[in-house]
Amino acid sequence: MKCELSDLKIGESATIVKINITDKEIRRHLFDMGVTRGAKVKIKKIAPMGEPVDIEIRGYELALRKHEMAGIEVEK
Numbered sequence: 001m002k003c004e005l006s007d008l009k010i011g012e013s014a015t016i017v018k019i020n021i022t023d024k025e026i027r028r029h030l031f032d033m034g035v036t037r038g039a040k041v042k043i044k045k046i047a048p049m050g051e052p053v054d055i056e057i058r059g060y061e062l063a064l065r066k067h068e069m070a071g072i073e074v075e076k
Contacts, residue, residue, distance in 0.1 A: 001076045004042065005055075006069035012044040014074035021071035030068065034058045040075065 008014060016039045020067040021027045034057055035041075044061055052063040 005072040018073040
């Protein structure tokens with residue numbers, strides 16, 4: 001089932017299918033942090049106000065904002 005990374009709940013895992021972010025700076029920043037197609041991600045924690053969201057990717061934790069997560073298509 002395909003959805004956006006921002007749609008996942010705590011504890012859910014998925015695989016990144018496509019990155020639909022047009023802002024080149026944000027896209028490059030995500031790539032540099034290992035957010036690439038085929039990477040497995042898991043939602044670890046969500047801050048009380050809804051962001052940032054801590055994800056586990058490639059063996060480490062990374063905090064992302066909702067607008068960054070909204071452009072990342074994943075498959076559960």
